[in-house]
Amino acid sequence: QPVLTQSSSASASLGSSVELTCTLSSGHTSHIIAWHQQQPGKAPRYLMNVEYSGSYNRGSGVPDRFSGSSSGADRYLTISNVQSEDEADYYCETWDRNLVIFGGGTKVTVL
Amino acid sequence: HLQLQESGPGLLKPSEILSLTCSVSGDSLSRGSYYWGWVRQPPGKGLEWIGSVYRSGDTFYNPSLRSRVSISVDTSKNQFSLKLTSVTAADTAVYFCASRLSSTYIPDSWGQGTLVTVSS
Numbered sequence: 001q002p003v004l005t006q007s008s009s010a011s012a013s014l015g016s017s018v019e020l021t022c023t024l025s026s027g028h029t030s031h032i033i034a035w036h037q038q039q040p041g042k043a044p045r046y047l048m049n050v051e052y053s054g055s056y057n058r059g060s061g062v063p064d065r066f067s068g069s070s071s072g073a074d075r076y077l078t079i080s081n082v083q084s085e086d087e088a089d090y091y092c093e094t095w096d097r098n099l100v101i102f103g104g105g106t107k108v109t110v111l
Numbered sequence: 112h113l114q115l116q117e118s119g120p121g122l123l124k125p126s127e128i129l130s131l132t133c134s135v136s137g138d139s140l141s142r143g144s145y146y147w148g149w150v151r152q153p154p155g156k157g158l159e160w161i162g163s164v165y166r167s168g169d170t171f172y173n174p175s176l177r178s179r180v181s182i183s184v185d186t187s188k189n190q191f192s193l194k195l196t197s198v199t200a201a202d203t204a205v206y207f208c209a210s211r212l213s214s215t216y217i218p219d220s221w222g223q224g225t226l227v228t229v230s231s
Contacts, residue, residue, distance in 0.1 A: 032217070036218070036221075043221045043222065044158065045221065046219060059219075060112065098163065098171035099160075099171065099174075100148070100150075101160070102157060102158040102159065102160060103157075
């Protein structure tokens with residue numbers, strides 16, 4: 001089954017951009033992934049899905065400051081014009097034969 | 112827009128059965144538009160998928176929990192449920208119910224979560 005690898009932490013200054021990476025394990029590099037945001041003390045929120053092609057689709061109500069892209073085994077989440085409310089944990093997720101796998105999450109700190 | 116709400120006991124003793132229900136509004140479970148599932152998060156840790164169910168009753172479970180978990184759907188009440196047997200302190204977590212589109216398996220909505228603590 002796929003394994004998803006994420007950096008444990010990232011930081012960005014207010015108004016800047018930050019790119020988060022989710023890397024798919026060998027043999028699963030064409031999988032679609034989803035990104036979720038979890039603000040402190042809250043439930044996760046679905047942000048978008050990102051395909052191998054780089055095509056992405058944001059969930060309902062997700063600001064267009066959030067975008068996705070892809071390169072090989074890597075799927076990216078870019079947050080532009082970072083706001084204080086973007087300080088959160090970000091998880092990627094994929095699925096395979098009805099199994100669901102989460103990455104370990106990246107904690108984003110807004111400076 | 113879907114709304115999901117978890118309910119169930121917040122405190123269990125070791126070896127007891129964890130039983131949670133997720134009430135769904137905004138769609139009828141009988142329509143088959145979604146898979147319904149459970150995810151948990153131990154305190155200070157990441158997300159762990161528990162399993163999913165379709166309106167037909169077809170289920171898919173995390174292999175690490177398969178021997179102890181059961182997920183079912185009640186279309187008459189527009190609810191789905193989780194049962195986890197023989198709980199230990201390691202099962203202490205916030206439990207979230209969630210939905211994913213049945214056509215693509217892409218995630219959709221999350222419940223707000225409920226904390227279940229296992230302690231003697």
